[in-house]
């Protein structure tokens with residue numbers, strides 16, 4: 001993107017949107033002097049209406065409760081515009097936790113059902129993979145910007161999903177399983193399928209004592225998803241990476 005001002009929206013219907021806003025503001029404020037991040041003008045705004053979404057160049061979908069977020073999005077007339085934003089316009093979108101669930105093409109069903117997905121990431125997500133709130137945990141994760149000389153990134157998992165399967169075109173045209181919800185197909189993106197490969201950005205380390213190797217961060221083209229809550233620790237490096245890598249698209253991992 002080369003425009004003079006970039007508007008980054010945060011879907012502010014439910015969940016941890018304020019924390020993301022503060023992290024994005026801090027990431028911009030603390031950019032290395034003279035870097036692209038430093039010289040670009042950002043506006044960080046809360047998004048609650050289709051008009052506000054239309055004014056955004058990029059979007060964060062926070063953690064919270066994916067069923068509630070999708071229900072409010074539907075009632076606010078945002079569900080279809082969100083699908084268009086992520087899947088047809090292909091603007092940069094980052095979903096954390098509940099946001100990752102909503103951006104997945106398939107997810108295990110919520111107990112009470114009724115959840116609509118935005119879709120876009122060709123993955124199947126398993127909701128609440130690690131169990132209840134009391135099973136929340138933290139661990140150090142390998143992320144692209146954490147070099148040998150950098151402090152580790154502490155990730156917070158709260159009723160977190162994982163990516164249990166990377167989907168193929170055949171998976172997405174097969175009948176959908178009973179316990180799975182699938183995002184609707186969009187005619188406008190039909191020919192685009194497979195254009196961007198899924199990149200596994202991070203998996204749980206073997207030291208964690210959970211299931212080592214569980215995928216907790218993925219990127220497919222313009223869409224980035226993380227199982228954990230990077231906005232709940234003081235570390236803004238992942239927000240800075242996303243702005244630099246996915247929004248400004250410089251294609252360099254180290255910043």
Ligand SMILES: NC(=O)CC[C@H](N)C(=O)O
Pocket residue numbers: 062063064065066067096097098099101127128158159160161
């Ligand atoms: N921290 C979170 O965002 C939890 C997500 C929640 N388990 C859901 O299914 O929506």
